[in-house]
Amino acid sequence: MSPTRVLVLNSGSSSVKYQLLDMRDGSRLAMGLVERIGEETSRIRHTPLGTGGETREWSGSIADHEAALKAVSEELSKDGLGLDSPELAAIGHRVVHGGKSFTEPTVIDEAVLAEIERLIPVAPLHNPANLTGIRTAQALRPDLPQVAVFDTAFHTTMPESAARYAIDVKTADEHRIRRYGFHGTSHAYVSRATAELLGKAPEEVNVIVLHLGNGASASAVRGGKCVDTSMGLTPLEGLVMGTRSGDMDPAVIFHLMRVGGMSTDEIDTLLNKKSGLIGLCGDNDMREIRRRVEEGDEEAQLAFDIYIHRLKKYIGAYYAVLGRVDAVAFTAGVGENAGPVREAALAGLQELGLAVDSELNAVRSDQPRLISPAQARVAVAVVPTDEELEIATQTYALVGQ
Ligand SMILES: Nc1ncnc2c1ncn2[C@@H]1O[C@H](COP(=O)(O)OP(=O)(O)O)[C@@H](O)[C@H]1O
Numbered sequence: 001m002s003p004t005r006v007l008v009l010n011s012g013s014s015s016v017k018y019q020l021l022d023m024r025d026g027s028r029l030a031m032g033l034v035e036r037i038g039e040e041t042s043r044i045r046h047t048p049l050g051t052g053g054e055t056r057e058w059s060g061s062i063a064d065h066e067a068a069l070k071a072v073s074e075e076l077s078k079d080g081l082g083l084d085s086p087e088l089a090a091i092g093h094r095v096v097h098g099g100k101s102f103t104e105p106t107v108i109d110e111a112v113l114a115e116i117e118r119l120i121p122v123a124p125l126h127n128p129a130n131l132t133g134i135r136t137a138q139a140l141r142p143d144l145p146q147v148a149v150f151d152t153a154f155h156t157t158m159p160e161s162a163a164r165y166a167i168d169v170k171t172a173d174e175h176r177i178r179r180y181g182f183h184g185t186s187h188a189y190v191s192r193a194t195a196e197l198l199g200k201a202p203e204e205v206n207v208i209v210l211h212l213g214n215g216a217s218a219s220a221v222r223g224g225k226c227v228d229t230s231m232g233l234t235p236l237e238g239l240v241m242g243t244r245s246g247d248m249d250p251a252v253i254f255h256l257m258r259v260g261g262m263s264t265d266e267i268d269t270l271l272n273k274k275s276g277l278i279g280l281c282g283d284n285d286m287r288e289i290r291r292r293v294e295e296g297d298e299e300a301q302l303a304f305d306i307y308i309h310r311l312k313k314y315i316g317a318y319y320a321v322l323g324r325v326d327a328v329a330f331t332a333g334v335g336e337n338a339g340p341v342r343e344a345a346l347a348g349l350q351e352l353g354l355a356v357d358s359e360l361n362a363v364r365s366d367q368p369r370l371i372s373p374a375q376a377r378v379a380v381a382v383v384p385t386d387e388e389l390e391i392a393t394q395t396y397a398l399v400g401q
């Protein structure tokens with residue numbers, strides 16, 4: 001029998017999320033997370049779902065992504081699911097920036113690696129980690145197909161009117177400056193799952209997807225195709241995020257250089273790592289921010305209000321872009337778990353047919369569900385994302401059998 005398993009690696013700037021799936025039924029055999037890579041104490045949490053074993057967790061030093069992947073491989077081996085398994089058909093990798101070149105999942109060869117490397121300046125937090133993940137996996141299993149699934153791919157359907165910045169065309173083209181968009185695998189999966197929840201085909205529905213994780217982005221999806229998204233050349237544009245500023249006047253940068261005497265790298269770090277929620281109130285975890293808000297902490301309240309204000313603006317903007325909206329879908333860590341964020345983001349939008357039922361909104365579940373009142377014109381949904389399943393499905397469709 002031909003191998004039917006796919007290992008998915010989602011390498012972030014300081015973490016690796018992974019899942020091993022059996023593609024005969026999409027079931028998960030194992031999943032886990034390596035966190036705080038490169039910090040003093042890293043942590044690995046591994047759950048062997050297939051064998052029904054207990055979750056194993058340990059802390060120690062994991063210096064880089066190569067060491068992380070070796071640790072993952074060792075954990076899998078303990079359950080007889082190691083990378084040497086003949087049942088492994090392929091390894092699927094999340095690659096954040098694919099530029100304009102990659103519109104589909106792609107089998108990785110040297111040319112593909114070179115292109116991912118060339119794109120590092122526009123995804124400095126993500127593409128290097130993705131590359132290390134791929135190279136380490138290749139070294140462990142040189143015989144296996146390795147597939148890249150790009151965050152940018154779903155957004156390549158955006159019209160030029162949404163994808164271009166209003167800057168000098170020659171300069172933009174020379175430096176490939178345009179809006180690429182990210183989290184596309186999640187936006188694709190969630191918009192499809194939302195249509196399914198409504199009992200409709202993706203082609204029939206217009207959805208606003210709000211992917212609110214540590215990184216956050218919104219997208220406008222018309223009939224299954226992305227027509228606009230909030231991230232741009234890099235994952236810095238758009239919504240307020242855990243540590244990233246999102247939208248601001250680009251002149252802030254010149255001001256910081258001229259008046260603040262800051263270097264390009266210092267400003268890059270400021271806007272990507274020390275801004276957003278953490279810059280505003282010292283915390284980037286929405287759970288902690290909500291706790292502080294409940295205690296009457298004014299700094300946390302202001303950070304929350306700024307986050308919500310920006311989110312609401314994007315909902316309004318994408319309502320206008322789509323003209324007709326069938327559903328608004330919340331997803332990722334914050335979107336799936338933070339009822340107060342969902343409620344506040346849609347507060348006062350009844351005239352647009354948008355409302356949240358407080359009782360439904362308070363229900364905690366890992367299933368896709370509606371949280372709008374029964375008669376609402378626009379459905380509001382919570383749809384857990386599954387980037388790993390989507391990457392595995394696309395990988396197996398390309399190289400399985
Ligand atoms: N119960 C919860 N309530 C509010 N926010 C939550 C909850 N659980 C997780 N989060 C938020 O989700 C974020 C992580 O989301 P996730 O989608 O995993 O992000 P990423 O993939 O970018 O690491 C955390 O930073 C935290 O703010």
Ligand SMILES: CC(=O)OP(=O)(O)O
Nearest residue numbers: 182183213214215235
């Ligand atoms: C592109 C991006 O922002 O990804 P993440 O949310 O995983 O940081």
Ligand SMILES: [Mg+2]
Nearest residue numbers: 213214215332
């Ligand atoms: Mg994420």
